[in-house]
Amino acid sequence: MSLPAQGSPVWGRLANGGLSRLQTSHLGTQMLMKRLELSPAPASAKATEIYNYFVKWERSLANEVAQLNRL
Amino acid sequence: MKSPSSIVSEGGAINGLLPVDTVVDLIKAGASLSLAGRKAALDRLPAGNWIAGTSPYFMTAQGGRIVDDDVLFVTDLGAIGTVTFATYEAHELERISGEAPDNGLALAIIPGGSACHTEFAQNAANYPMAFMRPTVGWISGHDLEKEGHTPWVYDGQVAKAFPDRVAVAQVTLPDGESPVIEIVNIFAPDGGDVIHFEETGFTPEWCTVNGTRQRFCDYVLARGREGCDLPLVGNYGGAHVNASLKTIDTETGTVELFAPVFPGVDYAFAAPVADYAGDFRQALAEHPTAGTVWSCNCILNFMFGKLEGVAIGGAAGPVTFGEIAYQLLNQTMVVLRKE
Numbered sequence: 001m002s003l004p005a006q007g008s009p010v011w012g013r014l015a016n017g018g019l020s021r022l023q024t025s026h027l028g029t030q031m032l033m034k035r036l037e038l039s040p041a042p043a044s045a046k047a048t049e050i051y052n053y054f055v056k057w058e059r060s061l062a063n064e065v066a067q068l069n070r071l
Numbered sequence: 072m073k074s075p076s077s078i079v080s081e082g083g084a085i086n087g088l089l090p091v092d093t094v095v096d097l098i099k100a101g102a103s104l105s106l107a108g109r110k111a112a113l114d115r116l117p118a119g120n121w122i123a124g125t126s127p128y129f130m131t132a133q134g135g136r137i138v139d140d141d142v143l144f145v146t147d148l149g150a151i152g153t154v155t156f157a158t159y160e161a162h163e164l165e166r167i168s169g170e171a172p173d174n175g176l177a178l179a180i181i182p183g184g185s186a187c188h189t190e191f192a193q194n195a196a197n198y199p200m201a202f203m204r205p206t207v208g209w210i211s212g213h214d215l216e217k218e219g220h221t222p223w224v225y226d227g228q229v230a231k232a233f234p235d236r237v238a239v240a241q242v243t244l245p246d247g248e249s250p251v252i253e254i255v256n257i258f259a260p261d262g263g264d265v266i267h268f269e270e271t272g273f274t275p276e277w278c279t280v281n282g283t284r285q286r287f288c289d290y291v292l293a294r295g296r297e298g299c300d301l302p303l304v305g306n307y308g309g310a311h312v313n314a315s316l317k318t319i320d321t322e323t324g325t326v327e328l329f330a331p332v333f334p335g336v337d338y339a340f341a342a343p344v345a346d347y348a349g350d351f352r353q354a355l356a357e358h359p360t361a362g363t364v365w366s367c368n369c370i371l372n373f374m375f376g377k378l379e380g381v382a383i384g385g386a387a388g389p390v391t392f393g394e395i396a397y398q399l400l401n402q403t404m405v406v407l408r409k410e
Contacts, residue, residue, distance in 0.1 A: 030308030
């Protein structure tokens, strides 16, 4: 599955709590999930950070990318 | 070049103990190295392409070892990628990931007990590039049996020791390769109380246990955890991140930790471990090994697990006073692989 485009509503849903439902054993992703959960940053900034993160690590996150559209 | 006590990763890179004279030759030949050992050994090295930290404790293929001044633990960073070196003061630490390569990582060594240690422990996860350009590494230490010994790190470019700077190797991986940062943690929550803390810090005075506020020291004593062998286990998106107990002063009611706790994280005491070495052996046997290039393990695992002379598998590496995988960890093995 390819990564949703930056304008996809997927990223906003993830930034608004959807990320906490991601099933992952990828350490960096788990720690980022916690960082974003505790962050006071606006959802739009979180969505951009999540998008950039998945672009960077897409190759290592095939299982996680496959979940994005149902979170 | 092989050391009898090294584990040679794929590609034959050096990752093991070598005589100091051999390390001097490697430095003079221009090798890019990450080193660990006693200060007396590190003080003999010439300037060159290296960073280092102090610790006399190591895990090797043959088991845990406490070394003398005649050997150093050597990781050949040049076999991993293209390397540049830098040092940072406490107020500059977000530059570690900020200046790390896009395709690579920062390998950082931080002096134990320094302002850098505290700053990194409390803030690393919030550095802007923390999860885009990962940091791995370790907290330097000293021989716990020697009075007056303290933790140091070295900037090899000037062959100088520092008690209060972070030494960093920025490693750019070849095109098509990515870093994989993993942990091996034999501890899991005991399934009982859920603990929350009100403030970030190494000495939490108050906590909330299953919704009831109480002094943390009282809770630790009530749970019979004053032996400090079992860490708190924090839940970070499903990852188990430990904060280990350092000291308990029952007179002042002060509990000191080796890593800070954070508000908003669910903590629990770890369940007891029946067979420390056996649990590590099993966890490492199930852990991917392809492309392993570096690792470190915790002094508390070495001590409480009685790992001197005991082999547990996995890659060789320094035994450290704190481990780094994106942020500070305790009582955990960190493994760096390439894929």
